[in-house]
Amino acid sequence: MQVERSALLQDRKNEVMISVQNVSKHFGQIKALDQISFEVKCGEILGFLGPNGAGKTTAMRILTGFFPPTSGKVWIDGREFFKDPRQAKRTIGYLPETLNLYPDMRVREFLKFVAELRQVAGKKRRSHLDEILSRCGLWNVKHRLIGFLSKGYRQRVGLAQALIGDPSVVILDEPTSGLDPKQIIEIRSLIRELGRERTLILSTHILPEVSMVCDRVLIINQGKVVASGTVDELEAGLKEQHQIYVAIGDIGKKEDALNLLHSLEGAEQICITDEKAQEVGFSLIVPKGLDLRPIISRLFVEHQIPLLEIRSARLSLEEIFMKIVVDETRSGAAL
Amino acid sequence: MKNSWVLAWKDLTSYFRSWTGVLACFFFLVIAGVFLSLLVISFAHLSMEASRGPADSFQGLGLTRFVFGSFFLNIGTILIFLVPILSMRAFAEERRHQTLELLFTYPFSDFEIVWGKYLGMIFFFQILTLPILFFVWFVHGLGLTLDWGPIAFGFLGFWLLGCAYLSLGLFISSISENQVISAIVTFGCLLIFWILEWVAGVADGSWAHFFAALSPIRHYRDFTFGIFDMSDFVYFCFFNLYFLFLTLRAIETRNWKG
Numbered sequence: 001m002q003v004e005r006s007a008l009l010q011d012r013k014n015e016v017m018i019s020v021q022n023v024s025k026h027f028g029q030i031k032a033l034d035q036i037s038f039e040v041k042c043g044e045i046l047g048f049l050g051p052n053g054a055g056k057t058t059a060m061r062i063l064t065g066f067f068p069p070t071s072g073k074v075w076i077d078g079r080e081f082f083k084d085p086r087q088a089k090r091t092i093g094y095l096p097e098t099l100n101l102y103p104d105m106r107v108r109e110f111l112k113f114v115a116e117l118r119q120v121a122g123k124k125r126r127s128h129l130d131e132i133l134s135r136c137g138l139w140n141v142k143h144r145l146i147g148f149l150s151k152g153y154r155q156r157v158g159l160a161q162a163l164i165g166d167p168s169v170v171i172l173d174e175p176t177s178g179l180d181p182k183q184i185i186e187i188r189s190l191i192r193e194l195g196r197e198r199t200l201i202l203s204t205h206i207l208p209e210v211s212m213v214c215d216r217v218l219i220i221n222q223g224k225v226v227a228s229g230t231v232d233e234l235e236a237g238l239k240e241q242h243q244i245y246v247a248i249g250d251i252g253k254k255e256d257a258l259n260l261l262h263s264l265e266g267a268e269q270i271c272i273t274d275e276k277a278q279e280v281g282f283s284l285i286v287p288k289g290l291d292l293r294p295i296i297s298r299l300f301v302e303h304q305i306p307l308l309e310i311r312s313a314r315l316s317l318e319e320i321f322m323k324i325v326v327d328e329t330r331s332g333a334a335l
Numbered sequence: 336m337k338n339s340w341v342l343a344w345k346d347l348t349s350y351f352r353s354w355t356g357v358l359a360c361f362f363f364l365v366i367a368g369v370f371l372s373l374l375v376i377s378f379a380h381l382s383m384e385a386s387r388g389p390a391d392s393f394q395g396l397g398l399t400r401f402v403f404g405s406f407f408l409n410i411g412t413i414l415i416f417l418v419p420i421l422s423m424r425a426f427a428e429e430r431r432h433q434t435l436e437l438l439f440t441y442p443f444s445d446f447e448i449v450w451g452k453y454l455g456m457i458f459f460f461q462i463l464t465l466p467i468l469f470f471v472w473f474v475h476g477l478g479l480t481l482d483w484g485p486i487a488f489g490f491l492g493f494w495l496l497g498c499a500y501l502s503l504g505l506f507i508s509s510i511s512e513n514q515v516i517s518a519i520v521t522f523g524c525l526l527i528f529w530i531l532e533w534v535a536g537v538a539d540g541s542w543a544h545f546f547a548a549l550s551p552i553r554h555y556r557d558f559t560f561g562i563f564d565m566s567d568f569v570y571f572c573f574f575n576l577y578f579l580f581l582t583l584r585a586i587e588t589r590n591w592k593g
Contacts (some may be wrong), residue, residue, distance in 0.1 A: 027591060064440040067590045088444040104352040105345075117441045118340040161437070163474040 012042040016075075017169060017199040018063065023072030025058050032058040033069070034223040040169075045195040046202035051325055055223040056203045057097065060173050064094040065202065077168060090118065093162030097173040097203075099154070103147025107138055107157055110146060111164060128164070136190065138159040152183030154326065170194060170203045176209065188213060207317045213282035217317075221325045234320050242288060243313040244298060245273070247281045249306035254280050255263030260299050266290045279308065338443040338452035346425070346455025356459065359420055363413060364466055370409045371470050372401045375477075399482040400560070402474065407489035407559040410467075411552065415529055419521040421459060422504025422515040425452045426586070431513060439589070449505070449582050456501045464494060485561025492558020495571040500525060501549060502578035509585040528552075565587050 001208050018040040025033040033055045040046050050056045062069050063076075065085045070310060075083040081088040108129065111115075115125050133139050136156045141149060146157060155175065162170050175191060176184045192213055194200060204210060210217055211231050219227040227234055254272070258282070261270050267284045274281040286292050293310055300307045350356030366446040378401050438448055467490065475481055512516035528551050535546035535553065547553045551574065554567040561576045 003469075061436075066436060066439045086444070089440060092440070094437070094440045096436045099437070101434060102432055104349060113341065113345050114441075117338055117438075117443065119442065151487060256414045294511050303393070 015042045016040070016041045017044070018201075019075040020059075020063070021073045021075075023059075023062060023069045023074060025055075025062060025067075026070045031223050033062070035072070036071075036220065036223070036225050037226060038218055040201065042199055043195075043197075044216060045105060045200040045202060047210035047217045048201060049205070049207070049210060049217055050220040051103045051161060051322060052205070054221050056220060057173060058223075059220065060094070060171055060201070063169075064092055064171055065089045090165060090169050091217045093164070093167035093170040094163045095155075095158045095170075095172045095175055097177065099158045101146045101154060101157060101161075103145065105146055106143055107146060107149070108133065108142040110157065111160055114161050114164045120165050128166070132160050132163050136163070137186070140160070150183075152179050152186070155179060155183070155187060156190075159187070163194075167198070169199045169201070172201075173203045173204070175202065176204070176206065193237075209323055212316050218323065219324055227256075227324050231317055231320075234317075234324075243283055243285050243319070244292060244296070245281060245283050245309070245311050245313045246307070247279055247309040248300070249250055249278055249308045251275065251278050253282055253303075256303060257282065257300065257305050260295055260303065260305075261296070264292055264295065267292060281309075283313070336442075336447070336450075339447045339454055342438075342448065343454035343458060347458045349424070350421075350459050353422070355420065355523045357541030359417060360463055363410075363417060363463055367406075367410050367414055367470070368469065371402070371406050371474070374409075375474065376586075378402050384486070393460060397482065398479055399485050400456055402490055403471070403481075403486050404559045406470075406562075407493050408556065411493060411496055411555055411559075412529070414497055415522065415525045417463075418497070418504050418525060419518040421456055422501055422508050422521055423511075423518040425456065425505050425508040426582075427511050427517045441465065445583055445586055449509075449579060449586065453579060453582075456505065458500060460494075460497045460501060464490075464497070467493075479483055485559075488561045488563055489522040489559045492555050495558070496551060496555045497567070499571050499574040499578075502575045502582075503528075506582045506585065508577040509582045539569045 014321055016039050020039070021037050022031055022035050023037070024031065024035055034103045036055075036059065046225055048056050048059070049276075052170055056195075061067060062074060063081075065081065065088060067086075076088050077091055079088060105113070111132065112125070115129060120128055133142050138153070138160055141153060146154060149157065157171075158173070162172070170192065176187050188209065191200065191202065195213070195215075202210075202214060214231075216230050217234060220226060246257075246261070248254075256273065258270070258272075261267055261282060261284060266286050268286070270281060270282060270284045273283045285291075291312075293312065297307055297310055317330060350359075371533045378398060379402075426435065439445075439509065471481070471486055503524060504517075507521045507524065508514075510516045511520060531546050531550035532552040535543050535550055538546055548570075551571075557564050557567050
């Protein structure tokens, strides 16, 4: 079945699987989502980023049919979602952020219950369940009570539940939160494997996870899409700024160095990043096309500050994210 | 509709996965059994005294009316304690395990969820009431002649009363965050409905009529006498529908409450 699926996916590689158009969701006066639009292609792994309270969960809940949007439309696989939610829900598997499941049910029994609810045909049910159990690494615990499983295993049961009925889209809300590092690695590799045969939307606030797992990133803040693209594209978009790292070898000259850096035209967000023994490191952000490195080195030499290192640094996804979100919030506040 | 059955079956079995179901069955049967025995014994005393005294003071008081009429009325009171325990789990428990969110994303409608939850409770209640038939059979086995009509209506009335209470419990469970609150509030509401009958007895004029019409016990009493009045039947149907409707509305609030 997996082989069939990846073959099928190859054929449809560039088709649009999910299309969200001008979707808003209001809760009374609060606008949780404000006119968001995006598309997800077949077989893509989309990372959903945003600070807490940005509207990630609301967006996911709309995509899973938990509630309809206040306005706007959602298409899944060419069908309008809320015209026939029952049919649309069948194409979607969902793992909510917090999930305790039924502690008094056994793993297989629970998955069988889900299979019945998701209307997996009786004949196929048995083999389908067995396949999912072994894929999610649950074969050995299939007769255990869910309440007695560790959090990692419970998360796998949650994931297994999302795969029942073989949905073509799987939506995962913070799938690795609260797990230990070993479990995180296991779940991530499972997610990556799933991504080969399905369209995946992954919400997270763990940024390295996004660069590791996702093809494309969508950043939302205050209910709006503020950026979307691959990690490289996002970085390129922010290339009008870059970061310079400077290290000096005399802690006594820290203040002098800081004052010098502050006196430079175009330098922003100057801060001390590390201090150890005699060494002090600074970072500053400068506009693109303005390379301050020669000036800094000349100034430091003139003022007899021992310069150990000076380099232009790549912005990490964390910094990109912070930059986008902080800038947006600032401009929003200014309005 | 098949989905409702799947959900109902899961809920029914979940009563027996914990001690709730077993204990509820046990206590219900013990208390109902004690009530019945006391009634049979006191009937025996009364009829012995009656056989000594003047017979006409005892006209019209049959075994069925005396024993089973009171029996059904008494076990109706047990429901006030029993129903909160059965219904508290329905939605509050799903909410606690965060599985309610999951149910909403499965391919079925809100109505099917409510109906499934309701059916699950009714099925369990059904299992609980079946041994009452055994009680009847037992009394019959003592060699006493019974009037089957009133017993059948009493049973039907008890069943309708149970369903009505459960629908109220279902609604309260759907708006409570946790089981304990759900149980306490359900108990309180049932108590108020129970007290309505006294209020109807004390009030006068049209108020008395009003409270009597509202009181489930008043409507149930007719059944225990073996009287089938269409208005009683309609009352219980309406009671059920009303609270099922409110439950449906309550779970739809997620659309605007988030």
